[in-house]
Amino acid sequence: MSETYELKAEARETVGKGSARELRRNGKVPAVIYGDKQTPLAIALPYKELYYKIHGGAFKTTIATIDVGGKKIQVLPKDYQLDPVRDFPVHVDFLRVSKNTVVTVNIPVHFLNEEKSPGIKRGGVLNIVRHDIEAHVPANKIPDFIEVDLTGKEIGDSIHVSAVTLPEGVEPTITDRDFTIATIAAPAVLLSEDEEAAEADDTAKDEAEDEKGEE
Structure with a gap:
């Protein structure tokens, strides 16, 4: 605080x-x-x-x-x-x-250990879905921020609120779902390669069907 x-x-x-x-x-x-x-x-x-x-x-x-x-x-x-x-x-x-007051605030999210994320090391991109989390908190215990550890996160991983250790007394206002805070997205180059591979696969299938039709 x-x-x-x-x-x-x-x-x-x-x-x-x-x-x-x-x-x-x-x-x-x-x-x-x-x-x-x-x-x-x-x-x-x-x-x-x-x-x-x-x-x-x-x-x-x-x-x-x-x-x-x-x-x-x-x-x-x-x-x-x-x-x-x-x-x-x-x-x-x-x-x-007062000490008994519970308030609703938006608490900033800080991301830690990007250098320990295999996905980011491979060129993955940290896609931040929520820069802060709205929560009910005792007025005398409002944290400066909420920490999200990226250690071990791979490309394609999603970080949900259930995977985050929230400070004492912090209760998210969203309770009906395990909402996403961030994802590790594939780099644009990798996406392009995947698209090219998919297109090549489709072309090969089309050519095979054409050859079969000629027979």
């Missing part, structure tokens, strides 16, 4: 588009804290700190503490909007969390 961090915020007395625009002109970002059966709390955060947190990675899987006028609230970022042109944050939604 990524190291938690703290942000200082101000409570917002007014909300709406006009208020939000004024905040942004003053170098702040409007945000809302909701959940835990409490009234949503409108806040304003410093733009610069928030920008670096969002673009620093693992923003939506890291618990944060927001200090609002001396009151500290543990939260998990659930969503944020970026300006489509300049890529800076324009709004953030935070979920209140």
Whole structure:
């Protein structure tokens, strides 16, 4: 789990588009804290700190503490909007969390030991079906990533979620099937050779049938 961090915020007395625009002109970002059966709390955060947190990675899987006028609230970022042109944050939604809170997050997948995969050594290509896995996880146990070991994987092999050791408390949201995370695909050259072999085989069969017909 990524190291938690703290942000200082101000409570917002007014909300709406006009208020939000004024905040942004003053170098702040409007945000809302909701959940835990409490009234949503409108806040304003410093733009610069928030920008670096969002673009620093693992923003939506890291618990944060927001200090609002001396009151500290543990939260998990659930969503944020970026300006489509300049890529800076324009709004953030935070979920209140506690040690008993279970959240739904997308956990990145990291692939290990490509050099120990015979299939990849032979030119096979790692075809990533899922770059992350959506899962239910206790808020205080969100892993930074899920590891998939490629040791021994051959061309044509598929890696399903059942073959992966998931961190404690991680339960995939998809439960009705053993979904695929990645496959080791044949290299384009090998595919081309197989196609040529199949075409040659078809040609040989056609010629044999022609000769038989002539007889």
